[in-house]
Every structure is written in C-alpha cells, then in structure tokens.
Amino acid sequence: xxxxxxxxxxxxxxxxxxxxSAFMRLLENNPACAKVEGISRHSIYPIDYRLPETIESSxxxxxxxxxxxxxxxxxxxxxxxxxxxxxxLADLNHAQLNELMNINAIGPAxxxxxxxxxxxxxxxxxxxxxxxxxxxxDNRLGGWYSYRASKAALNMLIKTAAIELKRTKPNxxxxxxxxxxxxxxxxxxFRGQEIGRNADDAVKDxxxxxxxxxxxxSGSFLSYSGERLPW
Numbered sequence: 001x002x003x004x005x006x007x008x009x010x011x012x013x014x015x016x017x018x019x020x021s022a023f024m025r026l027l028e029n030n031p032a033c034a035k036v037e038g039i040s041r042h043s044i045y046p047i048d049y050r051l052p053e054t055i056e057s058s059x060x061x062x063x064x065x066x067x068x069x070x071x072x073x074x075x076x077x078x079x080x081x082x083x084x085x086x087x088x089l090a091d092l093n094h095a096q097l098n099e100l101m102n103i104n105a106i107g108p109a110x111x112x113x114x115x116x117x118x119x120x121x122x123x124x125x126x127x128x129x130x131x132x133x134x135x136x137x138d139n140r141l142g143g144w145y146s147y148r149a150s151k152a153a154l155n156m157l158i159k160t161a162a163i164e165l166k167r168t169k170p171n172x173x174x175x176x177x178x179x180x181x182x183x184x185x186x187x188x189x190f191r192g193q194e195i196g197r198n199a200d201d202a203v204k205d206x207x208x209x210x211x212x213x214x215x216x217x218s219g220s221f222l223s224y225s226g227e228r229l230p231w
Contacts, residue, residue, distance in 0.1 A: 049107030162219030
C-alpha cells in the first residue's frame, strides 16, 4: 500500500510549466486531493532559482497551508535562447555549466532543504523531476555535458537527503522521477512534438508511480513507468 493517504493535500512547484500545469489539472480533478497549491516565478508565493532567497521565503509563506502529503518539483532547464546542449568538449563554457547546475541541482537541493519541512511526517511523498540522461551507468552516447552533470548531481543530492530523512522521518519517501520525453518547450528543439508524449498522459503515469510509492522506495530513481533506473 502506498504512502499517499486519502484525502491528501498537494503542492506543485513549477506549476506554470508544461508538466507542472498538467499536474495541477490532474490533481484539481482528483477526488482524493483535498487541495492543491501551485507556485512558480509569478505566483502569489513566488519561487525563482535565479533568486535563491525566494526558495526559503516561499516555503515560509506556504507553511501555514500545510502540511502537505505530496510535493512535486517540476522545475528544470535544458536549453535557453543563448545556448543548446553541448555536443562536444569544445562547446563547454562556464556560463552554461553554472546556469544548469544552479537550476537543475542547487535550486532543487535548497527546495528539498526548505520544503521538506512542510511535509506531513505521518505519510508523505516528495518527488523531484530528473532525467534518465543523468544516469552515469546509462550514458552511452556522450554529449549534453552540463545537463547530464547537473541531473547526476541532483540525483546524488536527493539520494543523500533520502538517507538522512529515513532516520529522522521514516514515513516520508523522497523520489527521483524521470518523466520520459514529453511534448514541451524543453523537448521541442529535439523532436519533442514528434516523439514526446502528451503532458497529461505523462503526468497520469507519473502520478500512478507516486501514489503507489512506499517508504521503501525513498531514495529511488524511478521512471514514469515505475521502472527502477540505474544511477
């Protein structure tokens, strides 16, 4: 039996994005979800990884609305108007490495630090979206240096946090979740419209994984299908 109780209260971080907004729709229409809150850069309680002070202030403002039994962080960055994922070593540059580490690893780590305090210690799940390309063992194609490295760092940060929380809050599951290729702005330059799934379908699959998660799954790297992925 999964950790997620019925009814449950949920929080979606990055609720204005393609996947975040799909999670909002799913949870708003789920009769087991008593309440869902969404935050983004432009929400009432804004969170912006380029302004790290907003992470703590957002968590502090939301504390009165908790505790939450489900927190999902969908924030992530693959490319920008200035650059695309690196194909070779010669493409590496400080600005891109720094930006990807900040958005994909440092920001989510500080989010876990501050928002895990809002979780219900009795039964709750906190999921952070990562990516299969962050798996060191699964890396057979190379390239995408900054994105791969930032997601690998994220995976290690969450795994480490999960070990600590198993000792202090054993009924909380910290999950690393791979959404697969979703038709979104993130995947659009990489044939996302052709090979990516609809966001609502992807979110439905991911929620099924989360509602089935047990405390033994804490610290796991899971695919949207429920498959355990190699680190």
